[in-house]
Amino acid sequence: xxxxxxxxxxxxxxxxxxxxxxxxxxxxxxxxxxxxxxxxxxxxxxxxxxxxxxxxxxxxxxxxxxxxxxxxxxxxxxxxxxxxxxxxxxxxxxxxxxxxxxxxxxxxxxxxxxxxxxxxxxxxxxxxxxxxxxxxxxxxxxxxxxxxxxxxxxxxxxxxxxxxxxxxxxxxxxxxxxxxxxxxxxxxxxxxxxxxxxxxxxxxxxxxxxxxxxxxxxxxxxxxxxxxxxxxxxxxxxxxxxxxxxxxxxxxxxxxxxxxxxxxxxxxxxxxxxxxxxxxxxxxxxxxxxxxxxxxxxxxxxxxxxxxxxxxxxxxxxxxxxxxxxxxxxxxxxxxxxxxxxxxxxxxxxxxxxxxxxxxxxxxxxxxxxxxxxxxxxxxxxxxxxxxxxxxxxxxxxxxxxxxxxxxxxxxxxx
DNA sequence: AGACCTCTCGCGAGGAGCCT
DNA sequence: AGGCTCCTCGCGAGAGGTCT
Numbered sequence: 109x110x111x112x113x114x115x116x117x118x119x120x121x122x123x124x125x126x127x128x129x130x131x132x133x134x135x136x137x138x139x140x141x142x143x144x145x146x147x148x149x150x151x152x153x154x155x156x157x158x159x160x161x162x163x164x165x166x167x168x169x170x171x172x173x174x175x176x177x178x179x180x181x182x183x184x185x186x187x188x189x190x191x192x193x194x195x196x197x198x199x200x201x202x203x204x205x206x207x208x209x210x211x212x213x214x215x216x217x218x219x220x221x222x223x224x225x226x227x228x229x230x231x232x233x234x235x236x237x238x239x240x241x242x243x244x245x246x247x248x249x250x251x252x253x254x255x256x257x258x259x260x261x262x263x264x265x266x267x268x269x270x271x272x273x274x275x276x277x278x279x280x281x282x283x284x285x286x287x288x289x290x291x292x293x294x295x296x297x298x299x300x301x302x303x304x305x306x307x308x309x310x311x312x313x314x315x316x317x318x319x320x321x322x323x324x325x326x327x328x329x330x331x332x333x334x335x336x337x338x339x340x341x342x343x344x345x346x347x348x349x350x351x352x353x354x355x356x357x358x359x360x361x362x363x364x365x366x367x368x369x370x371x372x373x374x375x376x377x378x379x380x381x382x383x384x385x386x387x388x389x390x391x392x393x394x395x396x397x398x399x400x401x402x403x404x405x406x407x408x409x410x411x412x413x414x415x416x417x418x419x420x421x422x423x424x425x426x427x428x429x430x431x432x433x434x435x436x437x438x439x440x441x442x443x444x445x446x447x448x449x450x451x452x453x454x455x456x457x458x459x460x461x462x463x464x465x466x467x468x469x470x471x472x473x474x475x476x477x478x479x480x481x482x483x484x485x486x487x488x489x490x491x492x493x494x495x496x497x498x499x500x501x502x503x504x505x506x507x508x509x510x511x512x513x514x515x516x517x518x519x520x521x522x523x
Numbered sequence: 524a525g526a527c528c529t530c531t532c533g534c535g536a537g538g539a540g541c542c543t
Numbered sequence: 544a545g546g547c548t549c550c551t552c553g554c555g556a557g558a559g560g561t562c563t
Contacts, residue, residue: 130547130548130549131546131547132545132546132547134544134545134546136544136545137544138544138545140545140546142536142537142547144535144536148535148536150535150536150537152537152538154544154545162539162540163539163540163541163544164538164539164540165537165538165539166537166538167536167537167538169536170536197538
């Protein structure tokens with residue numbers, strides 16, 4: 109039976125003097141204050157462990173940091189746990205363990221684990237790009253924070269300066285990457301939910317800026333300027349090659365002699381060099397073959413068709429064409445990538461099958477179902493299209509407008 | 524010499540257990 | 544249940560050793 113104990117008063121506890129030996133003051137129901145010879149006063153709760161019924165005690169902290177009423181609240185909590193057959197100490201340990209674990213999982217640490225998984229599905233360079241963006245914009249403010257303590261408002265405030273600078277695309281990517289880390293920590297059981305899933309809506313979406321380009325009508329002027337421009341022959345040929353083949357700057361500048369199938373009159377860009385990671389074949393037109401003939405004495409003995417100016421063992425830098433176009437006075441009006449847009453516009457205006465045009469541009473079909481059924485690359489249908497386009501460029505070079513060309517006077521080459 | 528690391532040791536909070 | 548005493552272990556100060 110519980111003994112009848114008179115509850116302690118503040119004065120009793122406050123005035124309790126240390127003695128040579130430790131002594132205790134009881135408040136009842138297992139709660140007592142241990143007064144130590146050093147003068148420190150510690151709240152202890154004495155109880156029987158559930159099941160084993162072994163006597164033990166747990167500390168509730170020191171007086172005056174923990175007041176009498178605090179200690180009584182803690183006693184009530186402990187008694188409630190005991191009623192449910194939960195050992196208050198084990199419960200407390202579990203809670204501290206949980207808290208400790210939470211504190212250990214900082215945003216930076218979890219990001220590292222996430223990156224270990226992520227890096228297997230992305231290229232090395234992209235993985236580096238992701239990590240660098242975290243190092244620059246996220247880790248300085250949020251890296252050391254436990255991931256469980258991360259709030260939307262704090263994360264948004266961290267990204268605000270980047271948005272204010274106008275780097276909305278960076279903000280969008282950071283939001284997306286941070287969310288990948290958060291989802292990872294949910295899936296691995298570090299946190300229960302992701303409070304950051306909507307942070308992107310706190311920012312303006314980046315406005316897509318289409319790469320500047322000229323209209324097909326302006327092509328003759330461009331070709332004239334190109335022919336008069338003070339640029340190296342290799343760069344000139346590269347720009348023309350890019351224009352004729354409708355390839356992306358990186359795909360055309362790194363073209364290798366080994367990728368040319370002379371027999372089938374086709375240039376085969378291997379999958380790993382394509383943006384879409386799918387092999388891309390381009391039917392060669394007489395105009396393209398002519399460009400290769402010009403380059404042969406220059407680089408025929410080398411790996412790359414358009415070797416770099418400084419080190420001919422390397423391909424021309426993909427920015428070289430852009431720099432040349434800029435110097436030609438087309439800054440803000442045309443970039444190397446825009447050459448593809450001219451082709452697309454001209455071919456669509458001419459009424460060619462849009463699917464064939466898309467295939468020529470090696471655009472991946474946005475429609476997944478259509479993509480699944482539409483595996484053909486229209487290689488043979490593309491030959492006349494490419495020839496028409498090459499003729500069109502040639503006409504532009506002679507200063508003719510597109511009206512003088514029609515699909516009737518096509519010359520189909522290859523088999 | 525100063526910086527940095529490792530080890531030792533005392534203190535004290537909290538836990539264990541016997542006595543009444 | 545309450546009282547009493549002793550034990551354990553983590554922590555931090557500081558001594559001492561090692562590296563640059």
